[in-house]
Structure formats: structure tokens, C-alpha cells
Amino acid sequence: MTGTSVAASLAGAGQPVSQYPEQQTTRFSEVEYARLLRSVQAGFGSGFKIIRVIDSTSDIRLEIEHLQNRYIVVSSDRVHWDIATSSIC
Amino acid sequence: MSSTISRIRIHPGIGISRVGNSDEYYYGPQAPGEVVDPGGSAGPGPGGGSYRDDQMRLKRQAQCYRIYAYDADDQLVGELNAESAGVAEIDWRVHVRNMKAANYAFQGAYLFNPDDLRNPTIQPGLPPIERDQLIIDPGAQNIGSKSTAPVFLTGDCFTGISEGELPGYLRYRGCTPADPSKPVKVQYSPATGIELGQLHLDDKQRLVFVPGPGNAQCVTTPEVELSNPSEACDPPNGPDPDDPLTNQFAYFNVPGWWDDTCGGEIDATVTLIDGTVLSTRDGVTPENPVGTRNASNGAWVVSAPPKYSPYMYHVVSILDRVFEAFPDADPNKGKPTEFYRDVYPILSRAINYGWVSAEAAGVDPATRNMAHGPKQAGNLLSKENLAKFTDNSTATQAARQQIYNLMRYAENGTLLATLPKDPPPATACLPPRKAGDGPVSRGNKMPKLWGTGGKPLQNQQLGNNLPNQYLSLTDWQLARMADWASNNFVTGSLQKPRPLDEYPLAEQPLAMDCAALEPTIGGGFHPGIEFPYLIAYPQKFAEAFRVAQDTEPGSVAAFMSSPWHGDYWSCNTAWWPVQRPDIVFQYDEATQTRTYKEWFRGYDETGKPLSSTDGYDQMVYAWPKLGMVLPKILANGDLLKDNNAVIFDEKERDPSLDSPPNNIAVPGTLPACPTDSE
Numbered sequence: 037m038t039g040t041s042v043a044a045s046l047a048g049a050g051q052p053v054s055q056y057p058e059q060q061t062t063r064f065s066e067v068e069y070a071r072l073l074r075s076v077q078a079g080f081g082s083g084f085k086i087i088r089v090i091d092s093t094s095d096i097r098l099e100i101e102h103l104q105n106r107y108i109v110v111s112s113d114r115v116h117w118d119i120a121t122s123s124i125c
Numbered sequence: 126m127s128s129t130i131s132r133i134r135i136h137p138g139i140g141i142s143r144v145g146n147s148d149e150y151y152y153g154p155q156a157p158g159e160v161v162d163p164g165g166s167a168g169p170g171p172g173g174g175s176y177r178d179d180q181m182r183l184k185r186q187a188q189c190y191r192i193y194a195y196d197a198d199d200q201l202v203g204e205l206n207a208e209s210a211g212v213a214e215i216d217w218r219v220h221v222r223n224m225k226a227a228n229y230a231f232q233g234a235y236l237f238n239p240d241d242l243r244n245p246t247i248q249p250g251l252p253p254i255e256r257d258q259l260i261i262d263p264g265a266q267n268i269g270s271k272s273t274a275p276v277f278l279t280g281d282c283f284t285g286i287s288e289g290e291l292p293g294y295l296r297y298r299g300c301t302p303a304d305p306s307k308p309v310k311v312q313y314s315p316a317t318g319i320e321l322g323q324l325h326l327d328d329k330q331r332l333v334f335v336p337g338p339g340n341a342q343c344v345t346t347p348e349v350e351l352s353n354p355s356e357a358c359d360p361p362n363g364p365d366p367d368d369p370l371t372n373q374f375a376y377f378n379v380p381g382w383w384d385d386t387c388g389g390e391i392d393a394t395v396t397l398i399d400g401t402v403l404s405t406r407d408g409v410t411p412e413n414p415v416g417t418r419n420a421s422n423g424a425w426v427v428s429a430p431p432k433y434s435p436y437m438y439h440v441v442s443i444l445d446r447v448f449e450a451f452p453d454a455d456p457n458k459g460k461p462t463e464f465y466r467d468v469y470p471i472l473s474r475a476i477n478y479g480w481v482s483a484e485a486a487g488v489d490p491a492t493r494n495m496a497h498g499p500k501q502a503g504n505l506l507s508k509e510n511l512a513k514f515t516d517n518s519t520a521t522q523a524a525r526q527q528i529y530n531l532m533r534y535a536e537n538g539t540l541l542a543t544l545p546k547d548p549p550p551a552t553a554c555l556p557p558r559k560a561g562d563g564p565v566s567r568g569n570k571m572p573k574l575w576g577t578g579g580k581p582l583q584n585q586q587l588g589n590n591l592p593n594q595y596l597s598l599t600d601w602q603l604a605r606m607a608d609w610a611s612n613n614f615v616t617g618s619l620q621k622p623r624p625l626d627e628y629p630l631a632e633q634p635l636a637m638d639c640a641a642l643e644p645t646i647g648g649g650f651h652p653g654i655e656f657p658y659l660i661a662y663p664q665k666f667a668e669a670f671r672v673a674q675d676t677e678p679g680s681v682a683a684f685m686s687s688p689w690h691g692d693y694w695s696c697n698t699a700w701w702p703v704q705r706p707d708i709v710f711q712y713d714e715a716t717q718t719r720t721y722k723e724w725f726r727g728y729d730e731t732g733k734p735l736s737s738t739d740g741y742d743q744m745v746y747a748w749p750k751l752g753m754v755l756p757k758i759l760a761n762g763d764l765l766k767d768n769n770a771v772i773f774d775e776k777e778r779d780p781s782l783d784s785p786p787n788n789i790a791v792p793g794t795l796p797a798c799p800t801d802s803e
Contacts, residue, residue, distance in 0.1 A: 081737055082737040122718065
């Protein structure tokens with residue numbers, strides 16, 4: 037895990053957050069997305085939300101948010117997550 | 126020897142133990158500032174020990190008691206233990222109880238109405254002490270020279286009760302009330318053999334009180350789940366605002382539940398070789414070994430929930446409350462204010478919140494760049510700040526005055542001044558409502574923690590305007606800070622904690638008294654976690670560090686949440702994050718950056734994520750698995766720091782929380798709960 041500050045690169049990602057982002061409907065079924073959200077919330081806390089899925093080809097990579105702080109997190113098993121980058125320092 | 130001894134006393138006068146689900150235990154601190162290693166190896170403890178056993182179960186924190194002898198002038202003669210010359214026999218007597226299920230219902234700040242009991246249909250109309258079916262009482266038990274084997278303190282409750290009705294607004298395990306307005310019919314099963322603690326002796330026959338395993342259970346079928354029904358039905362205060370089983374405070378008063386925390390009295394009798402009998406109790410003779418309690422000599426024990434940040438202290442502890450109520454007990458009374466002794470602890474405690482509280486850490490937008498994290502403006506321990514804070518010249522006064530001006534004073538001067546006049550439950554205690562628009566402006570002061578008057582949003586919802594909705598330092602803490610802000614102080618030096626045996630004998634009793642209470646919560650009491658707000662009343666003490674004479678075992682702890690888990694979960698913001706963290710960090714030494722997660726996270730036993738909005742019931746499962754917040758200890762024994770502030774990481778979290786359980790049952794539609802019409 038690293039805590040590299042990527043505040044600048046994440047700054048542009050500050051789109052309005054919805055509980056179920058529209059773009060996810062094209063990539064995940066509602067059940068799959070709910071499972072993903074459940075995993076993120078178990079891994080980080082239930083106050084965390086998914087902002088977007090960055091990559092889901094092999095390891096899945098998400099941008100998540102809590103109190104306006106953002107992480108890019110990655111998982112190979114969709115259960116255990118590592119923080120790749122963080123907007124806090 | 127016997128000719129010089131006038132009386133014996135037990136120290137600490139009030140001891141604190143903390144439950145754990147392991148069979149293993151370690152001693153709590155016995156000297157101020159001490160963090161005791163929990164034993165074992167390859168762990169993060171100060172001596173390399175681990176807070177968990179080899180099955181990842183949380184170890185219990187025990188309290189060790191010692192007997193000290195005093196002469197006719199109340200000067201210390203020495204410790205009496207099995208190795209003391211002239212001591213023939215030591216006998217310890219312990220009586221603890223859990224009276225939570227029998228007590229008055231918690232109804233918010235300052236409110237205990239003698240007409241509103243927990244489990245109100247069981248032995249109704251009786252005072253709590255007479256509701257024996259609801260009291261877990263092992264009776265007085267002894268351990269000592271004649272019988273050194275550990276003693277298990279066990280008792281029963283909910284005995285002799287067959288069935289009853291409970292509100293349909295509650296949640297039930299395995300069924301759903303078809304009509305919440307109708308009561309649910311429940312069957313009661315007695316809870317037997319509940320362990321409230323164990324008595325052990327060390328190698329010198331000092332008493333070691335080991336608390337219970339932290340069990341809690343509902344005895345009804347169907348079982349009641351811990352919840353806050355007012356959130357789902359007629360928020361904010363439920364279908365009947367006057368019913369403490371369903372209103373906003375329902376999760377403090379859950380019917381059918383017991384937990385295994387307790388409180389009670391500790392006594393000792395020492396027989397000398399010449400036949401002299403010395404006892405902490407009055408009237409003890411060989412023919413009458415029981416006697417009566419003498420509150421000045423005997424001690425008290427509390428078993429409480431775990432403290433997950435053993436290196437951190439709350440900014441107002443029960444020790445601070447003791448010195449507030451008994452200023453003459455403060456060994457530093459009358460001495461010049463000394464920065465490192467009197468002010469630095471307040472500042473360093475504030476800084477430490479920045480590792481367990483989102484608001485204090487500055488990860489909350491409301492406090493970003495203004496809080497106490499290592500890179501935040503409020504890092505009071507930075508070298509630049511410390512240079513100003515340790516200098517008593519007028520050149521740096523503005524910096525110190527700025528900090529002091531941020532401090533909040535208790536309304537009416539002290540917390541005590543705003544509490545009901547007489548401690549409950551002598552009469553119904555009405556909340557001391559006051560005129561005005563509320564305490565919003567007071568929220569801009571420090572500490573930014575809720576007070577005994579409850580949090581402002583809650584009071585707003587309830588239409589209350591109670592005093593002291595925010596925590597304030599005690600009057601003597603503020604007096605020290607005022608001296609500091611006025612250049613009226615000496616700097617002193619930072620002292621490393623010393624173990625008890627390095628203290629001069631004459632200082633050991635007070636060191637033990639202080640050490641036990643230093644890591645506790647001295648406000649806000651809502652209702653409290655080691656002690657309720659009753660601890661603020663001087664009349665609840667016989668003297669400093671001694672619980673009042675006519676206090677029944679279990680009767681003080683009874684005022685706190687029943688069971689404790691719902692309160693422990695719900696106090697997740699700005700209450701007492703050094704006991705139960707709100708958030709936890711991982712620190713990257715290479716980049717000197719940190720990331721955080723919520724402390725209460727993972728999967729419950731059904732595969733649901735632990736919830737930050739409704740975790741009352743999940744805490745019963747999760748508490749022994751949650752992580753500790755601990756510093757990184759360097760090879761030389763120092764603690765890793767960033768910008769002069771100690772770094773704290775989450776450690777020793779049970780990894781079983783991080784994966785969903787196998788074979789999760791798919792929830793189906795629950796059947797209706799039984800009602801009287803069936």
C-alpha cells in the first residue's frame with residue numbers, strides 16, 4: 037500500500053456522486069455492482085462510496101470516496117483491497 | 126509491626142478492568158502514563174507482546190490491587206503482602222454485581238425516572254436493588270492464603286420468568302412483527318452461570334481482578350436485536366417519546382439482554398503473626414470475619430469495555446473529575462504551573478485524536494487543514510509551536526493566548542453546576558433546560574467533543590436546550606492553561622513514565638490511584654462507558670478515589686447502556702474516540718503520508734458489511750475482532766513521530782472480519798413474530 041498523494045490528478049474526478057453511478061449499469065449488473073459496493077464498504081467502512089470503475093479487465097481498480105477524500109483502490113479477488121493512491125496526505 | 130499500623134487501605138481505590146474474549150489477561154497500568162505490555166511475543170505491545178492470544182481472541186485487562194498499611198498519623202508504613210515480615214495470612218473479599226437489567230432506563234442527558242425501569246414488566250414497581258431476578262450477583266467471594274485457587278464470579282439472571290410481551294417496534298431475530306403497534310409475545314429462558322470475573326493472586330498474594338469474557342446475550346425467544354426503533358418509526362423519537370424501550374434511547378435499555386460487565390467492592394483482611402487482625406472493613410474479628418464496609422479503606426472495581434487505543438488518553442478523564450471534586454487530592458495543588466506537567470498532556474491528547482477521529486484528523490471537510498493531524502495547522506506539538514509554548518516571555522504570549530482562547534468553559538462554571546441538584550434516583554430528575562437558541566456558538570470552542578448534555582443535533586430533535594452539550598476541560602485544567610497563557614508558568618521537562626516499583630514507597634498508593642483512572646472517560650457522560658455522570662458528584666465519593674459508603678455493588682455501573690454494545694457502536698463521532706476509534710490510519714514511512722479507513726468495518730457473521738449507520742447489533746459480534754490503534758516503536762524504544770507527533774497505526778485486527786463467511790444463508794422473507802392473538 038502506498039499513500040502517494042494524487043490530489044491533483046483526482047481533482048478532475050469530482051463529479052457528482054450517485055449511489056449507483058449510471059456508467060456502471062453498462063458494465064455490471066445490479067447484483068454485481070451491489071456485491072462490489074458491499075466489498076468496498078466491508079473493506080473500508082460503510083461510509084465509502086464507489087465513484088467509478090477505472091478498470092475491471094483483470095485486477096479491478098476503483099475510485100472510491102469518503103468525506104470528499106478519494107482513493108484509487110485495487111483488488112485481485114474483489115474481496116481484499118489495497119489503496120493505490122490517495123488524495124489525502 | 127502491629128503497634129505502628131493504625132489501618133490498612135487498598136489501592137487503587139477505584140480500579141478499572143476491561144473485558145476480552147480470551148482466557149489470557151494482562152495487568153492494566155499501575156503507574157501514571159504506563160502502557161503495560163500485554164504479554165506474548167512478536168506483537169506490537171510496548172514490550173513486544175500482543176493484545177490477542179494465538180487464536181486472535183482479545184486478551185482481558187486485569188486490575189491488580191495492593192494493601193498498604195498506615196500509622197495513626199496516616200503516614201504510610203508499607204505494603205503488606207505475603208512476603209511482608211509479620212504477615213501470617215491475607216484474605217481478600219470481593220462482591221461485584223451487574224444490575225443493568227434491573228436499573229432505571231436511560232432517557233437521555235440527566236434523565237433517570239424512577240417510574241421507568243428496564244425490563245418493566247418483570248418485578249415491576251420495585252427499586253432496582255430488589256429486582257433480584259434481573260441482577261447477576263455472585264455474592265461476596267473470598268480468595269487468599271487459605272485458598273489460593275482462582276475464584277470464578279458467576280451468577281444468573283432472568284430467572285423464574287416464563288413469558289412476556291415486548292414492543293412490536295423492536296427488531297427480532299428470525300421474525301418480523303406483522304403489526305408494529307401490537308406487542309410481540311416472547312418466551313424467557315434463564316441465563317445461568319454468567320461469569321462477571323475471576324479472582325486471582327499474584328506471587329505475593331496481591332489481588333488480581335480479571336474481568337469477564339465480554340459476553341452478552343438476549344434471553345428471549347424470539348431474540349430482540351439491538352436497534353434504534355425511533356430511526357425507523359416516527360423519527361426522531363419513536364412512536365411513544367416517553368417509552369424508553371422504543372424512543373431515541375431504546376438501544377440503551379434493550380429488554381431481555383444481559384452483559385457481563387460489573388462493579389463492586391474489594392476488601393482485604395490481614396492477620397499478623399502476633400494474631401492482630403487488620404481489615405479494610407469495620408468490626409472484623411476472628412469470630413466475625415465479614416464486618417461492614419469502610420469506604421475509606423476498601424476499594425472498588427469496574428469492569429468495562431475494551432480500550433482500543435491504550436497509548437491515548439481522553440482530554441478529560443475520571444482522574445480529572447476526581448481532582449475537580451477533591452482539589453486537595455491533587456499532589457500538584459499550589460505548585461506553580463509547569464508546562465510539561467500541566468499543559469503538555471492536554472495538547473498531546475488533542476493531537477492524538479488526530480489518529481482516531483475524522484474531525485480531529487482533518488480528513489473531514491469541515492476541519493481540513495485546521496485540525497490536529499501531523500501536517501495540519503493544529504499540530505500543537507510541531508517544533509515551531511513547542512518553541513512558543515515552552516517560552517514564558519511576552520514575545521510568545523500571543524500564540525499561547527490564542528490556544529487558551531479556544532478553550533470552552535463549562536456553563537455555570539463546572540459540569541457539576543448544571544447537573545440535577547440531587548443524584549438520582551431519589552426523585553425524578555428533570556433535565557435542566559435553559560432559555561436561548563442553543564449552543565451552536567459554543568461548538569466553535571475546544572475540545573470538539575460532545576458533552577454530558579448530549580449532542581446538539583439530538584437535543585435539537587428532542588426540543589431540548591440542555592447545558593454542556595459540548596465537553597469542557599475541568600476548572601483546574603483551565604486554570605493551568607490560564608496561567609500558561611499569562612506567562613505564569615515554568616517549562617519543566619517531559620518525564621517518561623516509570624513503573625510502579627520505581628516510585629518511592631510513599632508515592633505508590635497515589636500512583637496506583639491515578640494510573641487506574643487516567644485512561645478513562647471523564648465526560649461527556651451520555652451515559653458513560655466506565656462510569657456514568659454520577660462520578661461527577663462529590664457526594665458519590667467517600668473521599669477522593671473512594672466510592673461512597675452506601676453504594677451497592679453494581680449500582681453505579683447499572684446506569685450505563687444495557688448491553689454496552691449498542692452505545693459503544695453509536696458513540697462513533699466526537700464522543701470518546703480514544704476508547705473506540707472512529708477512523709484508523711495506516712502510515713507510510715517512506716512518503717510520510719497516511720490513509721484511513723473506518724474502524725468499524727468488515728463483515729458480520731451473516732456476510733453483511735459492518736454498518737456505520739446501523740451497527741448496534743453488529744457490535745455484539747464484531748467487538749473482539751476490531752483493531753487496536755498503536756504506535757510504531759523504534760529499536761531504541763522511542764515512538765515513531767511525524768512533525769513531533771506520535772504516529773499511530775491500526776494493528777492486531779482479526780483478519781476474519783475481512784472476508785465474508787462461507788455458506789451465507791440467503792435471507793428470505795421472515796415469518797411474522799408471535800403476538801398474543803395467536
